[in-house]
Amino acid sequence: MLVKVWRDDGHGRWAMNFTSLDYVVVIVEDLDRAVKFYTEVLGLPLGHRSGDYAQFYLGTTRLGLYTRAAMSMTLGKPLRGPSPDAPGFEIGFKVSDVDRAFSELTALGASPAAPPTTRAWGQRTAYVRDPDGHLIELAQDLRSS
Known part of the structure; x- marks a missing residue:
């Protein structure tokens, strides 16, 4: 590219x-x-x-x-x-199962920011925060049936 x-x-x-x-x-x-x-x-x-x-x-x-x-x-x-209400950016990771990834990461100590949600654009996403408050997005592509 x-x-x-x-x-x-x-x-x-x-x-x-x-x-x-x-x-x-x-x-x-x-x-x-x-x-x-x-x-x-x-x-x-x-x-x-x-x-x-x-x-x-x-x-x-x-x-x-x-x-x-x-x-x-x-x-x-x-x-x-960064401010919790204005983090400025996010780091996005693709995952195969967003619900499981969110559950495992929060169990390991990641701070939950937004639970898994199905989005109109064909993804299921969730957010956690790192120890400095930076947003980390977990994104699962959904297949259409």
């Missing part, structure tokens, strides 16, 4: 080509707590960990965890945390 993003430089057009989504980084308060959640509750395999950063390999895309303190230093300014 090739995505083109056009930017006007004032003298015409310049194109930048994106070939894939490489990684997403989630900002966390406590890296140990977050790594424990993503490995022990979600069952993701830890790819590597170094200092204030940890990374999981999910097929061709990577999921990183980076501490808020380290990102604040990287950007040179303080960062606010």
Whole structure:
């Protein structure tokens, strides 16, 4: 897949080509707590960990965890945390059985955010939160009969 993003430089057009989504980084308060959640509750395999950063390999895309303190230093300014009523984003995972996944994850300590619900667009979804309040969507594609 090739995505083109056009930017006007004032003298015409310049194109930048994106070939894939490489990684997403989630900002966390406590890296140990977050790594424990993503490995022990979600069952993701830890790819590597170094200092204030940890990374999981999910097929061709990577999921990183980076501490808020380290990102604040990287950007040179303080960062606010997510608000429970305005999380800003979600991480979505496809599952084969959303009801079972939701039940198992909440039993392992994930905070429930929304129970399994059948959606008009042909999916059954549920939401849990990680220890920092980030939304994690569980999505099951429903087959039409």
